[in-house]
Amino acid sequence: MVESIEITDSRITKIFDSRGNPAIEATIILNYATGTSSAPAGASTGKTEVIAYPKNNIDNSVDFYNKHVRNALKGFNALNQSGFDTLLHELDGTDNFSEMGGNLATALSIANAKAVSNYLEIPLYRYVGGLHPQIPRPMGNIIGGGKHSKNGTTIQEFLVSSQGKTFYDSVYYNILVHRRVGEKLSEKLKGQSVGLGDEKAWTADVSDEEAIEIMKEAAGEISSENKVKIYLGVDFAADSFYNNGKYDYKTSKKTQDEQIDYAVSLNKEHGFYFIEDPLYDNDFEGFAEITKKIGEDSLIVGDDLYTTNSARIQKGIDMKSTNAVLIKVNQIGTLSDTVKSVKLATKNSMDTVVSHRSGETTDDFIAHLAVAFNSKFIKTGTIGGERLAKLNEVIRLEEDLI
Numbered sequence: 571m572v573e574s575i576e577i578t579d580s581r582i583t584k585i586f587d588s589r590g591n592p593a594i595e596a597t598i599i600l601n602y603a604t605g606t607s608s609a610p611a612g613a614s615t616g617k618t619e620v621i622a623y624p625k626n627n628i629d630n631s632v633d634f635y636n637k638h639v640r641n642a643l644k645g646f647n648a649l650n651q652s653g654f655d656t657l658l659h660e661l662d663g664t665d666n667f668s669e670m671g672g673n674l675a676t677a678l679s680i681a682n683a684k685a686v687s688n689y690l691e692i693p694l695y696r697y698v699g700g701l702h703p704q705i706p707r708p709m710g711n712i713i714g715g716g717k718h719s720k721n722g723t724t725i726q727e728f729l730v731s732s733q734g735k736t737f738y739d740s741v742y743y744n745i746l747v748h749r750r751v752g753e754k755l756s757e758k759l760k761g762q763s764v765g766l767g768d769e770k771a772w773t774a775d776v777s778d779e780e781a782i783e784i785m786k787e788a789a790g791e792i793s794s795e796n797k798v799k800i801y802l803g804v805d806f807a808a809d810s811f812y813n814n815g816k817y818d819y820k821t822s823k824k825t826q827d828e829q830i831d832y833a834v835s836l837n838k839e840h841g842f843y844f845i846e847d848p849l850y851d852n853d854f855e856g857f858a859e860i861t862k863k864i865g866e867d868s869l870i871v872g873d874d875l876y877t878t879n880s881a882r883i884q885k886g887i888d889m890k891s892t893n894a895v896l897i898k899v900n901q902i903g904t905l906s907d908t909v910k911s912v913k914l915a916t917k918n919s920m921d922t923v924v925s926h927r928s929g930e931t932t933d934d935f936i937a938h939l940a941v942a943f944n945s946k947f948i949k950t951g952t953i954g955g956e957r958l959a960k961l962n963e964v965i966r967l968e969e970d971l972i
């Protein structure tokens with residue numbers, strides 16, 4: 571049994587993410603093994619997330635690393651992941667990583683786990699998650715707007731999840747829906763351009779209702795042509811259009827009651843199964859009302875509501891706010907904090923959905939996280955290299971597990 575693996579050194583590099591913004595990549599160096607990871611970036615960030623970069627400037631994280639982190643990590647036992655993550659908290663000294671930057675912490679924390687899994691030659695999902703890995707279902711973004719594009723829908727994401735026989739099949743059918751929706755949008759908007767948003771979902775000048783109809787129609791066609799069940803989903807990211815107590819759609823405003831009715835109708839009238847962030851990010855009671863009404867036959871998912879923060883998830887458990895939690899490592903800053911949140915949710919019979927961010931790198935760690943902790947879905951787009959990096963990794967893991 572190996573008891574200690576000393577960190578000999580580490581390094582960080584500024585790279586670029588899928589939006590062309592600078593991102594942090596960290597490498598942990600052991601004797602004869604290394605681990606490298608890079609952190610993504612949100613656009614519709616939750617107010618209770620840790621701070622991505624001090625004063626919104628990546629160079630402050632680079633300076634902090636050079637002054638305070640690099641030497642402190644030398645000689646540390648990489649096998650002690652929770653000690654490593656505690657050390658990151660101590661070096662930062664705040665409760666939201668505002669000195670170090672949560673993205674530096676995230677990249678270092680995951681890089682350390684990758685280095686150890688490489689050293690021990692244990693698959694990453696087994697090293698972080700134990701004995702009962704399971705393949706999730708892909709939840710793919712088909713039409714988008716909100717903060718992920720300039721002229722799209724008010725609702726941030728219209729999603730599908732195909733239930734193929736294998737993960738590969740499910741990804742393939744999601745891609746077919748994406749393709750069919752692209753054709754339908756071009757037909758409908760003859761002469762106008764149809765583009766792709768940050769997550770490579772289609773974005774066009776259509777209303778939310780038109781987007782619902784087009785996606786439903788396309789998913790229905792692909793479903794019957796291929797005899798495959800396709801679930802529909804939506805991420806309102808409602809906090810990003812909540813102003814002065816109302817939900818501000820382009821042509822109308824909705825009160826809390828009307829917004830709740832709208833979310834419920836997506837399930838009751840249109841058969842949507844997956845409903846994320848239907849209300850602003852502190853309305854624990856409103857979420858509970860929706861969960862009470864449709865939680866039996868749909869997944870009500872908290873993202874900005876919880877920000878992968880175990881104290882907020884506990885509040886949601888106490889108030890029966892949702893039956894599912896979205897998980898993003900860089901909302902909370904370390905692997906140990908993420909695992910704590912996942913375990914809390916799972917212990918309380920909440921499903922977990924591991925998610926990408928709108929600004930991504932090609933890091934594929936979330937594939938391992940989703941498999942390790944039996945997440946119901948992995949939400950990471952439909953097409954685009956940085957999205958497929960994760961989906962293709964799950965395809966490989968599925969082959970390993972068969």
Ligand SMILES: O=C(O)[C@@H](CO)OP(=O)(O)O
Pocket residue numbers: 611612613614615616727769805807873925926927928929
């Ligand atoms: O709201 C979300 O779920 C995410 C990912 O789709 O968006 P962002 O990374 O911009 O927070």
Ligand SMILES: [Mg+2]
Pocket residue numbers: 805807846847873874896
């Ligand atoms: Mg979200």
